[in-house]
Amino acid sequence: MISLRIKTIASFISNDDVVLDIGCDHGYLDIYLKENNLCKDVIASDINSNALSSAINNFKKRKLDIKYYLSDGFDKIDIYFNTAVIAGMGTNTILHILNSDKSPNKLIISSNNELSKLRINLNKIGYKIEEEKVILENKHYYSIMLCSKGKQKLSKKEKLFGLSNNSEYYNYLIKKNKDIIKKVPLLKKIKLNYYNYILKGLTEKK
Ligand SMILES: C[S@@+](CC[C@H](N)C(=O)[O-])C[C@H]1O[C@@H](n2cnc3c(N)ncnc32)[C@H](O)[C@@H]1O
Known part of the structure; x- marks a missing residue:
């Protein structure tokens, strides 16, 4: 198939x-x-x-x-x-x-x-x-x-997360980042938290 x-x-x-x-x-x-x-x-x-x-x-x-x-x-x-x-x-x-x-x-x-x-x-x-x-x-x-x-x-958001407007995908990325945040150094934690802030905005837009 x-x-x-x-x-x-x-x-x-x-x-x-x-x-x-x-x-x-x-x-x-x-x-x-x-x-x-x-x-x-x-x-x-x-x-x-x-x-x-x-x-x-x-x-x-x-x-x-x-x-x-x-x-x-x-x-x-x-x-x-x-x-x-x-x-x-x-x-x-x-x-x-x-x-x-x-x-x-x-x-x-x-x-x-x-x-x-x-x-x-x-x-x-x-x-x-x-x-x-x-x-x-x-x-x-x-x-x-x-x-x-x-x-x-492309906007920063589009460069980072694309043009799909697929909120399931964005939610998946948020969860993945949350899992990674626990294991990485502070600077990376800040970056991933920022990404999740953008991703949440993208999911709320829908
Ligand atoms: C994982 S397969 C993907 C097959 C198919 N395009 C798909 O999306 O299902 C990647 C294929 O790309 C070929 N490939 C890698 N580099 C390439 C190149 N520079 N030019 C042509 N084919 C390449 C590999 O030999 C392999 O057969």
Whole structure:
């Protein structure tokens, strides 16, 4: 069964998108997009040959004609695409991949860590975050961002906690910070208490 995280990524894809899935791994997103005709075309790519082989086998099993590339980010991609999905990696890897002149106007990004750093750097390299969804799956919150080229001035709150307006997620962060506060030095306690003050404001707004 397709995961909620993959479905949420796919919810940002439109019919006229030619999607390059960077870091396709098993190719589950590509299969979901292709089998449900959710975009014009999809291209699978991965830096790891074992991961790409797994995707290719899955495409073959389903008789799906999906082009694929062994590539570090955009490096080896020599065909047209207008949308890139970069999901399931850390922020540093995502930023390394985006350091390319092939990076398209439309991006769908889901990082495993350092979301604040990601938001700040997306703005710095010329992307605005159009929308951010946060979903809960297997007891883990995932942020999925829809970005396009352009300027944006995020507030401090948005840089820190995103644009999702998901109060369950904010409450989860408050609780997590409360647990950490007990174990950290004073300066960190002050910082986390400040974050919780902002987060409470965000949950009360709703
Ligand atoms: C955890 S999997 C995520 C798979 C899928 N995108 C998802 O969100 O479920 C991360 C994949 O990214 C690939 N990857 C990591 N760095 C990459 C890079 N620089 N270029 C392309 N693929 C990369 C890995 O080989 C791995 O298959």
